Amino acid sequence: MDNMTIIAIVSIFTAGITIAIGVIGPALGEGRAVATALTSLAQQPDAAATITRTLFVGLAMIESTAIYCFVVSMILIFANPFWNHVISLTTGK
């Protein structure tokens, strides 16, 4: 049962660390993008449509990098192929 435990703890730890570190960059990047959007809106209210559209495309792009991390984190917790392999071994299935 030892192997199972080790894989479990590494999966838990990596899942947490991945999302924790992976979120720093996107959050700062989005903060910067939103901040400039607001400055631009205040400076040129007439271009609100273009600015907002470009902002949302950009945010989606940046959010995608955070979602990569969330996906990897969820895979490690709920669909971990290594864990599944070990479980199938120990249960003799």
Next chain:
Amino acid sequence: MDNMTIIAIVSIFTAGITIAIGVIGPALGEGRAVATALTSLAQQPDAAATITRTLFVGLAMIESTAIYCFVVSMILIFANPFWNHVISLTTGK
């Protein structure tokens, strides 16, 4: 019972660290967004509606990255599949 303990401590530690580190980026990013919103409001009070709306959409987007961390942290404490597996093994269920 050793395995159970190890999984428990790793879950506890990871849950805390995940939310602690994961909150730095969003908090700074939101601080920046709110700060620019206030500057923009002072500069162009007439565009308050557009600015506020864009700000809230942006804050929601950034807050979402903090919530990813909070979700992972809560999963590790209250719905940890590895812990459940080990408990079910030891209780013979």
Next chain:
Amino acid sequence: MDNMTIIAIVSIFTAGITIAIGVIGPALGEGRAVATALTSLAQQPDAAATITRTLFVGLAMIESTAIYCFVVSMILIFANPFWNHVISLTTGK
């Protein structure tokens, strides 16, 4: 009793570290938001109502990330499911 002790020390340590690290980001973010609010008030005293309202919504949003950490920290000290499980095992309940 060893297992119990290990879980206790990890809970103590994580509870402290979580709130300590988790507070850095929000405190800096709020400091920045408040600072800009004051600059904006000085620059455009007429918009005080809008600025103050936006500031408080923003502060609440940022404070929420600090509260996530505080919640996790309190859960680890006073409502720790892993600790409860171990206690219930040792007391034979």
Next chain:
Amino acid sequence: MDNMTIIAIVSIFTAGITIAIGVIGPALGEGRAVATALTSLAQQPDAAATITRTLFVGLAMIESTAIYCFVVSMILIFANPFWNHVISLTTGK
């Protein structure tokens, strides 16, 4: 008695580190807020009432994050549930 000692030293160490690290962010954030308040006062002395009021609300908000750390630190020293549990075990109460 070993378990008791380990819990004691972890509590001591965590209590100190929590308040030490947790104070950095609030202190810098408050420093920034106060600094901008002074600039704003010098720039717009007529808005002193609004600025001062907003400053104090903001400082209270930021100070609250430092107080979270102080609360956790005090709990770990004077109302530590893990320590109490261990003491009650060793004294046979």
Next chain:
Amino acid sequence: MDNMTIIAIVSIFTAGITIAIGVIGPALGEGRAVATALTSLAQQPDAAATITRTLFVGLAMIESTAIYCFVVSMILIFANPFWNHVISLTTGK
């Protein structure tokens, strides 16, 4: 079975760390690019077409570096040649 476990935990840990660290740079870079795009749009709304096109080519280029990391991370989880080799050895295939 020991070898298998070691390879598994290293793969899990590396997969998480790779995407977590690898996302910081692209997210910040994209945040900067989007931010400047918004400033430029506010400053020169007439050049919106050229700016938007250049922005998207640039974002794609930056996103490509994040995708390198995601590809490596996915390879390590689902198409790991070292893991496959070890599995084929242990199952005697």
Next chain:
Amino acid sequence: MDNMTIIAIVSIFTAGITIAIGVIGPALGEGRAVATALTSLAQQPDAAATITRTLFVGLAMIESTAIYCFVVSMILIFANPFWNHVISLTTGK
């Protein structure tokens, strides 16, 4: 006597580190506040009364975070409940 020694050294080390690290933030924050106060005084000598009063309230607020650390540090040296408990055990009182 070993337990006593370990608690002693951890208390000594934590007491020192707590005040050493905990002082960095407040000192920098106060330096910033004082610096801006001087700039503001030079810029608007007529508002000296308001500026000075706000400065002192702000400094007191920031100093309070340094005092939290000093209090914890003094508690650990002179009123350490864990140390007292251990001493009372060894002296048989």
Next chain:
Amino acid sequence: MDNMTIIAIVSIFTAGITIAIGVIGPALGEGRAVATALTSLAQQPDAAATITRTLFVGLAMIESTAIYCFVVSMILIFANPFWNHVISLTTGK
């Protein structure tokens, strides 16, 4: 089989770390280049052709450094001469 395992885990870990760290620089550099390109386009729309051409040559140059890392990472996973040597030894080929 031990040697094989060690080489495998070092290859896995290095492949991930190489691309993860190696991507930070290029992503930030490209973000900066794209950002300035957008500023320049907004400032001098007439020079769009020259600016875009220079930007793409520059991006290709910077991307090349990221590709060095990707190449090394792929070589370590799929064409690792050390791994091949060890495999050929153990299989007796």
Next chain:
Amino acid sequence: MDNMTIIAIVSIFTAGITIAIGVIGPALGEGRAVATALTSLAQQPDAAATITRTLFVGLAMIESTAIYCFVVSMILIFANPFWNHVISLTTGK
């Protein structure tokens, strides 16, 4: 005699580190305050009295945080209650 030695070396090390780290913040903060004082004096020589007075109050406040560290450092070297306790034990007093 071992316990005595351990407490001695921890006291020595902590005393040095406490003052060394604790001095960084105050020195930088004071440097900043003095620097702005000089700028302000050059800009508004007529307000020299107010500026100098505010500067000295501020410097005293910042210096106080350095003195906290010096006090703890001196206590650890010359009035260390843990050391005194151990000495009184070994000398049988």
Next chain:
Amino acid sequence: MDNMTIIAIVSIFTAGITIAIGVIGPALGEGRAVATALTSLAQQPDAAATITRTLFVGLAMIESTAIYCFVVSMILIFANPFWNHVISLTTGK
């Protein structure tokens, strides 16, 4: 065979780390150079020929430092004299 393995893993690890770290500097440096080239082009389109030529010479110079790292990395993987020596020893050639 142990010596061979150790040399192999050190070569693998060093090859990856060398190119990963070695690429940070050049990528940032090139990003800066390209960025300024674009600013200069927008500011002085008439000097495009001189600017482009100087840019390419500069980029080549900076790229050369990245290539040093790539060369060392490739030597360590494919033309490693230490590895060749050890192989020739073990194969008895």
Next chain:
Amino acid sequence: MDNMTIIAIVSIFTAGITIAIGVIGPALGEGRAVATALTSLAQQPDAAATITRTLFVGLAMIESTAIYCFVVSMILIFANPFWNHVISLTTGK
């Protein structure tokens, strides 16, 4: 004699580290103060007397923090109470 040696090496190491780290802050702070003094002198040569006097008071204040470190460092080398205690024990005095 072992205890003596350990105390000696910790004293040596701490003495060096204390002054080395403790000097960074004051040196940077003084550099900043002197730099601003020179700018102020160039800007307002008539206020040379006030500026120079304030500068020297400020430098003395900052230097005092460096001297705290030097004092602790010298105490640890030449008037170390722990070392004296141990020596007096070993020489039987």
Next chain:
Amino acid sequence: MDNMTIIAIVSIFTAGITIAIGVIGPALGEGRAVATALTSLAQQPDAAATITRTLFVGLAMIESTAIYCFVVSMILIFANPFWNHVISLTTGK
């Protein structure tokens, strides 16, 4: 053969790290120099000859520091006196 292996791995590792770290400074320095050259060319196209000449002399000077590292790295791989000494010992020459 052990000594030989240890020297080999230290040489490999040091060769890689030397060029990897040693390249950061020069690459950033050259990037800065090239960037300013381009700004200067755009600002003063008439001085192109002097600027270009000074730039190339400066780049050569900076590149020389990178070449020091490359030389040491190559010496460690291909003309390592310590390795040669050990080889000559083991081969009995």
Next chain:
Amino acid sequence: MDNMTIIAIVSIFTAGITIAIGVIGPALGEGRAVATALTSLAQQPDAAATITRTLFVGLAMIESTAIYCFVVSMILIFANPFWNHVISLTTGK
């Protein structure tokens, strides 16, 4: 003879590290002071006498912190009281 060796190596290592780290702050501080002196001279050549005099007093003050480190470093190499004590013990003097 072991004690002697340990004290020797700690003295050597500390002597080197002390001066190496201790020189960073003063060198940067002096660089800043000299740089501003030159700017001030270019801006106000008539005040050269006052500026130069203040610069030299300031440089002497900053240099003094570097000299503290050099003094400690020299004491540790040539007038180390701990080393002398140990030598006098081993030579039986």
Next chain:
Amino acid sequence: MDNMTIIAIVSIFTAGITIAIGVIGPALGEGRAVATALTSLAQQPDAAATITRTLFVGLAMIESTAIYCFVVSMILIFANPFWNHVISLTTGK
């Protein structure tokens, strides 16, 4: 032969690290000096002679610090007195 090997690996590692770290400062410093030289040339082409002469004297001064490191690195590889002493011992000369 063990002593010889240890001295060899420490010499190799130190030689590489010395030049690698020692080159960062000079490269950045020279990059800054060259960059300002180019700006100055563009701003004041008539003073080219004085600027170039001062630049070269300055570069020589900065390069000298890199050469200190190169000299120490070369001494450690080719004229290492400790290595020579050990070799002369083992060869019985």
Next chain:
Amino acid sequence: MDNMTIIAIVSIFTAGITIAIGVIGPALGEGRAVATALTSLAQQPDAAATITRTLFVGLAMIESTAIYCFVVSMILIFANPFWNHVISLTTGK
């Protein structure tokens, strides 16, 4: 012979690290000083004599801190009192 070897490796390592770290500060400081000298020359060519003289005095002052490190480094390699003591012991002189 063991003691001798340990002292040798510590001396080698410290000598290299001392000059490597000790050179960072002076090189950056001198780079800054030279850079400002060039700016000042371009701005005020008439004050060339005063600027150059002050620059050289300043550079000599900064270089002196690098020379402290070089001196300590050379002492550790060629005039190491601890090494000499150990050699004189082993050779029976």
